[in-house]
Amino acid sequence: MELDQALQTFIVEAHDLQQEMEAILLSIENHPNDVDAINALFRAAHTIKGSAGLFALDELVAFTHVVESVLDRVRDGELAIDGDLVALLLASSDHIGLLVEHVTRNVGTMTETDRLKETELLVSLNGYLGAPLPLQVSEPAAGQDEVHKETTGDSAENDNWHLSLRFGQDLLRNGMDPASFIRYLGTLGQIIRIIPMFDAMPPAAEMDPESCYMGLEIALRSEASKEAIEGVFDFVREESTIRILPPNSKVTDYLALIEELPSEHRLGEILVRIGALTQRELEEGLSLQQKSSSNQPLGEILVDQHSIQQPVVEAALKKQEHLRDTKQDTKAVRVDADKLDHLINLVGELVIASAGASLLANRTAGSELHEATSVITRLVEEVRDSALKLRMVQIGSTFNRFQRVVRDVSRELSKDIDLVINGAETELDKTVVEKIGDPLTHLVRNAMDHGIERADARQAKGKPPKGTLKLNAYHDSGSIVIEVSDDGDGLDRDKILEKARERGLVAPDQAISGNEIDHLIFEPGFSTASQVTNLSGRGVGMDVVKRAITALRGTIELDSHKGVGTTFRVRLPLTLAIIDGFQVRVGRSSFVIPLDMVLESVELSENDRKESKDHHYVNLRGEVLPFIRLRELFKIEDRPGQRENVVVVQSGAHKAGLVVDELLGELQTVIKPLGKIFAHLKGIGGSTILGTGEVALILDVPALIQKTMAQETFQTSPS
């Protein structure tokens, strides 16, 4: 294994563990006596520290060590979990995240502010410890109280783990250092004694100075589990021989060890020296070995003689192995997101290429070719679907981030708010997940700030003093729906209407439904907060949220009931890579309109064509429909067609018409982003390649609709 790769693994794992710590910390406040959670927390910190030790990330080790020590006291019941401790640990967890981040970006040192923060955290953490605990490999202290356990007949009389390590020859070449394993092992417990073995080293002439010939016999006093101790050697397990005997192992186990490892008789002496066996135990064991017939392996005979205990041990071992197996079965493969994107791109190309092939096949007479291409098309569709599925991730991790947000914000606002999460397992495209975080955060903060009332106000209304914020996700006909709902007071329609009239968004005498009033909050610059708080009311309003969601080709709507609460419903496409499109033609150019925005299409009658020469609207069944001629918009100078069609599109509450020459029908559209050069182009959302190899531009409908609205106001205002 290359070190770089190992480091990458470490970074990913450390990141996951840090997230896990945060998640546990957030849940632990409500269940301070959850032993499992506390243990899991300790383990997470411990594992981060341990792996960091292997890579000599000293800053991370030193800091995590203190965190771990505090958690150790919590685990032992010496410290009680309370809000302050959780807050401190959360901050510490953040700091660990930061340190891991530094490793990721290969930043050597912390900034001055970070260091200051670390010192602050360390001071607070040490406050919980009573005294700073230096990190060191301790030698057995004189006069240390020896723990004497009742020893049964054939158990060796010692309380220490015994580790026999024979490192692989390539260990050093692979950039590992045995010393770092031992230093790390020292953090798991106390290294009582350690004896190096160099008997594998050949005579000087044959010795390769870059090979590792080292072995170690170690007596370790530790409360850690066998798994944890084994974990120290995870990175070298494959190439090295590692034997770990738990405390009070049977004499026979030690003898088996002597037999297994090549150092033969000397190892027996070493086991005595290290305190694993007494001289008497060794002699008795060895004499038993001599008495037994020579053609039967020692281990078997001894096991026979102690058959009472063996099944117990075996059962335990089997269980352990079984646990490890199942763990490996469910293990997912980590794939670089870039590789996945590359695959999706290729699949996109494949979709285009196969469309081209079937187009050709259709032009050619020959039913066999038709058949072949139709099979290919079907397979390509399946490949496309499963490739897109690969990029699907559960929304749960995004939701869980809000545990932290809700906790922090409710403290800040001194409101008591619970977060309830439903549908965390709902999947959606990773790129969508990444982009939905910010708008969701805004919705959540908004709900907490404006939606949920203060405890006294709630009690006055007969509601429970604790507010509830719900995050819910589910699939609904090809899109994912994410709901953010609160059980607050609902929107204040009178206030919204008043404000809307003030700003001229609604005419004074205009009749408007309650739901329409609610949706006014998505208008730019609209904020009803009478009180500017730290959180909202900074001019970033719902319109920003709406724009962000529209940019993802999603929609947002809301449902509000006075005194009961408000629900925001965000609807997003499952993927951003491939959509159903509606292909149209203007002159010789093809355009694609996202199909879910198309309402209908009608032919522009001769009469309308004449009339609409001057103005840009038509009468659609008694309704005024503003439109845009794509020919004019994109300055296409081909000869106009005989006829024109209007495609009626909708985005949110607004409708508009797009005038085109010809309607070509539906098609699977692989969205290709346009280069940066075209970023300023309004009205174009991307491009796609048609089966014929031609490029078609994908229209950005929301932007076009806005343009028609602006054009309409411009034309009507002078009159």
Place this chain on the structure above:
Amino acid sequence: MPNVETNASCCRLLLEEEMTIYTASDLKDKLFAAVKDHANTELDLSQVCEIDAAGLQILVLLKREAKRLRKTVSFTRLSPAVQELLSVFGMDTFFDESEVAA
């Protein structure tokens, strides 16, 4: 590697700053040549600021080889880095005359 003092039977070497896998190959050749040519070799470890298991192995082998050739090798003025590594591996007394696991 500067020879601080040398004559037909005795050689005193001041070891370089780094004794790691990167220098192990060179180190082995030079040290073994020195041991072969001199009855007494003294290695001054005061300047060693970086040592890893590869460096340690060389020293262990050197000691073993000297014994085989009936020569003497002594290690003097252990730097803190050397002492630390020895203590990690429980070899604090390794460079005293007592025989330890070599």
